[in-house]
Structures are given as structure tokens and as C-alpha cells.
Amino acid sequence: MLTALDGAYGDRADAVVVAGRAASYEELxxxxxxxxxxxxxxxxxxxxxxxSLETVAAVVGGLLAGVPFVPLPPDAGPAEREHILKDSxxxxxxxxxxxxxAAAPAGAGGGPDGPxxxxxxxxxTGAPKGVVLTRAAIAADLDALAEAWQWSAxxxxxxxxxxxxxxxxxxxxxxxxxxxxxxVHTGKPTPDAYAGAGGSLYFGVPTVWxxxxxxxxxxxxxxxxxxxxxxxxxxxxxxxxxxxxxTGLRPVERYGMTETLITVSGRAGGExxxxxxxTPLPGIRTRIAAEPGAEIGELxxxxxxxxxxxxxxxxxxxAAYTGDGWFRTGDIAAVDEDGVHRIVGRxxxxxxxxxxxxxxxxxxxxxxxxxxxxxxxxxxxxxxxxLGQRIVAFVVAEGVTGAELTDFVAAHLSVHKRPREVRFVxxxxxxxxxxxxxxxxLAGEAGPASQ
Ligand code: MCA
Ligand code: AMP
Numbered sequence: 001m002l003t004a005l006d007g008a009y010g011d012r013a014d015a016v017v018v019a020g021r022a023a024s025y026e027e028l029x030x031x032x033x034x035x036x037x038x039x040x041x042x043x044x045x046x047x048x049x050x051x052s053l054e055t056v057a058a059v060v061g062g063l064l065a066g067v068p069f070v071p072l073p074p075d076a077g078p079a080e081r082e083h084i085l086k087d088s089x090x091x092x093x094x095x096x097x098x099x100x101x102a103a104a105p106a107g108a109g110g111g112p113d114g115p116x117x118x119x120x121x122x123x124x125t126g127a128p129k130g131v132v133l134t135r136a137a138i139a140a141d142l143d144a145l146a147e148a149w150q151w152s153a154x155x156x157x158x159x160x161x162x163x164x165x166x167x168x169x170x171x172x173x174x175x176x177x178x179x180x181x182x183x184v185h186t187g188k189p190t191p192d193a194y195a196g197a198g199g200s201l202y203f204g205v206p207t208v209w210x211x212x213x214x215x216x217x218x219x220x221x222x223x224x225x226x227x228x229x230x231x232x233x234x235x236x237x238x239x240x241x242x243x244x245x246x247t248g249l250r251p252v253e254r255y256g257m258t259e260t261l262i263t264v265s266g267r268a269g270g271e272x273x274x275x276x277x278x279t280p281l282p283g284i285r286t287r288i289a290a291e292p293g294a295e296i297g298e299l300x301x302x303x304x305x306x307x308x309x310x311x312x313x314x315x316x317x318x319a320a321y322t323g324d325g326w327f328r329t330g331d332i333a334a335v336d337e338d339g340v341h342r343i344v345g346r347x348x349x350x351x352x353x354x355x356x357x358x359x360x361x362x363x364x365x366x367x368x369x370x371x372x373x374x375x376x377x378x379x380x381x382x383x384x385x386x387l388g389q390r391i392v393a394f395v396v397a398e399g400v401t402g403a404e405l406t407d408f409v410a411a412h413l414s415v416h417k418r419p420r421e422v423r424f425v426x427x428x429x430x431x432x433x434x435x436x437x438x439x440x441x442l443a444g445e446a447g448p449a450s451q
Contacts, residue, residue, distance in 0.1 A: 001063055001116075001135055002177040005029050009153040009180030016176070018053050019187035023097070028057060030100035035061025038093055040105040044118060046070040046090035049164040051187050054095035056163075056173055059117075061095075063135065066110025070118045070130070071164035075415040079367070083127050084120050088311060112136035118311055119165065121258040122360035124350035130311030131258045138170055140304040141261035142178045144281035145171065149227055149252070150268040151201060153180030158199030160189030160208070166258050167232050167356065172203055191218035200226040205356030207387055209251065210239045219246035227252060227268050232356035233388045234343060240274040253277045255343055258358070259320065260327060261305040264341045279339045281305075287326065288335055296344050299333035300326035349438050352381035354389050357416050361438075364417060367409045368393055373400040378428050378436040379419065382445050393419040394441050396427060 004015070005025050014022035023031075035057050039045040047058040049071030062069030070090040072081060085092065110116070116135045120128040145151060157176045161168030163185075176183035181201065186193035189208040195218035202225055204212070209230050212219050219242070222228065228243065228251040235253050244250050254265035255277035264286065266278035280286050283304045290297030306327055309317035321327055330351060332344045346353075350361040361379040368377035376396040381389030395405065402422030410418040429440040 001139060002060065002174065004153070004177045004180040005032075005060065012182070014182070016053070016056060016183045018056060018183075018185040019051050021053050023053055023056075027100070028053070028060060030102070031057040031095070031097045032060035032064055033101035033104045034099040035093065035095055036065035036067075036108055037101055037105045039067045039091070040065045040108050042067050042091045044068040044070050044088050044090040044115075045093045046072050046085060046088065047093055047095055048072045048074050049162070049169070050074045051160070051163055051168075051185055053097045055169075057097055058093070058095050059163075059169060059173060060177070063110070063116055064104045065108045066114055068115040068118050068132070070120075071169060073162070073164045073414050073416075075410075077410070077412045077414060079412045080128070080414055084130075087120075087127075088118050088130050090118075110135060112139070113308075115308065117170070119169075119258050121165075122351075122358055122363050123316075124348045124360050125362035126360070126366075127363060128360075129313055129316060132308045132311050133170075133261070134308055137261060137305050137307065138174060139178070140283060141170070141281070142175050144283060144305070145175065145254075145262060145265065146179050148254075148265045148267050148278075148281060149201070149229065151175070151179050151181060155179070155181035155201045155226070156184060156197075156199045157181045157201045157203065158184045158186065158194060158197040159203035160186035160193055161203060161205065161356075165232075165357075166256065166261060167203065167205065170261065191215040194218060195221035198224075202228045204228070204230055205232040206230055206235045206239060207233075207355045209235060209243060210386060213239045213242035213246065216246055219243060223247045223249070225249065229254060231256065231262070233353045235274070237274040255331075255341065257329060257331075259307045260301060260303075260329070263301055263303060263305060273340065276336075276340045276342050278341065280341075286335070286341065288333060289322075289328075296332055296334045298347055299329045299331045299341070299343070301329065302326055349380065349442075352379075352389050352391060354381065354384070354391055354420075355387045355416065359391060359417050363413065364391060364393065364409060364419065367412050367417075368395060368405060368419075370412065371397070371400065371405060371408050373397045374405070376428050376436075378438060378441060380438050380441050382421075382442065384420075387420070390420040391418070392421045392423060394423050394425050394428060396425060 256262035
């Protein structure tokens, strides 16, 4: 699974650098074996997934032991943490990178179809669901990306993404360990940190790229790189153009989901057009479920990178597929005559993407309604130049401030799920069925609300 740790590409003292701390593959493997010994036999294990060598050792340790790893967002409040632990049945483990073991526990390991990761992600309503990803799906995705991006042991990969989602953990850690590229995780994805890291390959969400594009000096420092990759949300065309002007590189966009891993991407050395996410990766088939005569519709796909289901939720898993077995992404897309895909928006107004984080409106509404002063709440994603969308909560409440409600959500769920703005209203516009009419709440906001 992780070719670099088998010694395929040699070793160096700074093969993996996370937030300023360096480790060789040998050190990482020894720390991961100690994790594997701790978790062997558990149904699943959870670690608070800070941006650290400990989290890297945890994900590798889980693979060595054949025990699924459940990364806990470090900013998760008690409600979110408890939900993830209870739902997954994971034991919690503390990782000490200084603890080393000479061998993995006897008899440990997992087959290709065994679960490697359970990643919690939001739907439009309710609490986050656990997405089960197998080793085979991860390996297939990383190999497809390595081919698409000509990603190899000659690269130094740089990013500063969180280690509890696909982007930072699967691509950003396991990808480096499978291809043998040196990894520099910057801790935080600031323009200065990216500029100072001296990489050949850079990953970022559009918010990261737009902050870099606004900092000419930092962007200029990336001009020696080979490839800049953007994903997790739509890269605005002006950011694409600014990056090209400042770095001389045309950033490659790729598209994916927690449930499918990365399925569509631009190619290194290929033609790249702003606003498009490229063509399907090897092994992936896509189709557009459009109304007769229409060219855009829901993007549906099949392939070896898909999840094996939502943990313990067979009905939700079944509902994610069409009758003929295609995964329903919930994204609205178009495909041009060359097979190049363009993501137009989300089918549901209740799925928000803010800073690259996927956030279900229902989860935030439920958290707000748990506050004793809140009578009604409706949450929407409003177009935002920095975050793509920012979470805005419309509430009917008295005797509480917006800042108090923001802190309440930040403490209960996670800091990154907090509303950036709370607007107090006398009542929510509702249709005849009593459902809040969110389109009316969004009326007057500039730009498309879907991205
Ligand atoms: C602010 N803070 C608070 C509060 N308000 N803390 C407590 N209570 C409050 N009310 C603090 C935070 O703790 C943090 O402190 C600081 O303010 C800023 O927080 P944050 O909102 O996180 O910062 P940001 O600047 O808005 O973050 C932008 C970001 C971030 C860095 C781009 O959104 C990010 O990392 N996004 C990546 C998401 C991602 O990886 N998505 C991939 C999903 P301090 O700074 O001290 O901590 S996987 C996926 O989508 C697929 C498969 C795909 O296609 O990739
Ligand atoms: P998540 O499950 O957090 O990985 O979020 C997946 C969602 O992110 C997808 O369903 C899309 O809505 C969005 N997404 C990911 N990559 C892109 C992209 N390059 N362009 C537009 N949307 C994207």
C-alpha cells in the first residue's frame, strides 16, 4: 500500500516534515508499528487528527494493523466528537511519536477489500455519516492521480490541509507515501508557508489559492514548482488567472468527494481551462443525468475508487445510488465534446462548501435549535470571495447575540462549522408545507449561491 515505506525509494532524515518536525521513513514506520500494536484487534480506532507526525503515524499504523482509522477533527466540540466515537465504535488512542516498535504485531494486516478509513462527512440533514473507504479504493485513486499528475518520487509535495479529510489525509499523506515524494506539511496553509517550502507539487483548496494569489511575493515564490493542484471546491476564474500571471503556471483542477475519492482531473502537461475539472481518471465512468434536451444535470459515476458504504446505514448507502448502480454525486455538471467536465453547482441548497469544508445546513440548524433562546433557524451558504461560500444563519431568537450563537456552534460542533454571520429575523419565510424558503433568504446576495 505504501511503497515508500517498503524502502522502494531510499530514505532521508526529512522524508516527511509536518509543521516543522521531520522524520525519516524508518522513524515513521517504527512509530506506526507501535500504533499498530496498540490498536490490533480493535474494531476501529480514533485519534485527534492534528496536523502532526502523530497523525501520520496513526494512519500508517492503522494500515499496518488492518484496523480502520477514524480521524477526529481537532476542533470538534463534544457533540461532534461523541457522535463520531459512538457511531464508529472506535477506541480512542493517544499517539507518542517517540515510541518505536521493531515489527508490526504478528498476524496483523488487512486484505485489499478491508476498510482502511472511516471519514465523517455531512449530508444535507442530520449528523455526519461515516464513509468507509477500502485500501483497494485508496490505492486505485492514488495510482490514477500519480499517472494524471506525473507524480513521482522526484517530487516534493507541499500542502497545509487538515488531516481528517480526503484532500489532506488521503492525497496529502498516503499519496506521498505511495509515490515516494517527499512531504512537507506546512502546519497552516498560509501564503508565506507555501512560498518558503520549496516544493515541486502543491495542493490547496480555492481559499488557500485565492489568499496566495492576493500575495504577489508569495505567489512568485511558487514559480519554480512543477504543478499546482486545486480541489475541494470550485477555483474562481480570476484566481486561476492571477496565479498564472504570478507563477507562470496554469493550476490544474480536480474533482472528487469523500464517498468517491478523486474521480475527474486535469492532467499535468495537458490542456487546462479555467472553470473546468478535466476528464475522468482511469477506471472511472461518468454520465450526466439531464432532462431531455438539457445539457446539464446530476453527475453520476462508477469506478474502483468508490466507498463501500456509510457505516451502519445501508439505507443511506442504497439511496446514494441509482437503480442501475451509479453513484449520485448531487453535483450538477456539464461535459463538453472533449469529455472535459465542468461543475456547475450543487443540486441541494442545503449542502454548503466553505473554505473547502463540506457542511450540511441541517446539522448547523439542529445545533442552533439546541440553544435555549433560539426558536427557529435556517442556514444558507452565501457567496464569499474568500471562502467560496460563507455560512449565514437566519434565526428567530431573543435575548442572545450573534457572537454568542456563533460561539455556541463552534463549541458544540466544530470551529469550521460556525456561522460567519447571524441575521436576526422576525420570522422565516415558509412555503405552504411549512418548509423555510431558503431561496428567498438568499435573494439579493450577489453571484451564484451554489459554489
Ligand atoms: C474563530 N476561531 C474560533 C472562533 N472563531 N475559535 C473558537 N470559537 C470561535 N467562535 C479561530 C479558529 O480556532 C482558528 O484559530 C481561527 O479562528 C481561524 O479559523 P478558521 O475558520 O479555520 O480559518 P479560516 O482562515 O477560515 O480557514 C481557511 C482554511 C480552512 C485554512 C482554508 O478553511 C481549511 O483548512 N480548509 C480546508 C478544508 C479541506 O481540507 N477540505 C477538504 C475536504 P487557529 O488559527 O489558532 O486554529 S475533502 C474533499 O473535499 C474532497 C474529497 C476533495 O475534492 O478534496
Ligand atoms: P467532500 O465530501 O468534502 O469531499 O466534498 C465533496 C464536494 O466538494 C463535491 O460534491 C463538490 O460539490 C465539491 N468539489 C470538490 N472538488 C471540486 C471542484 N474542483 N470544483 C467544484 N466543486 C468541487
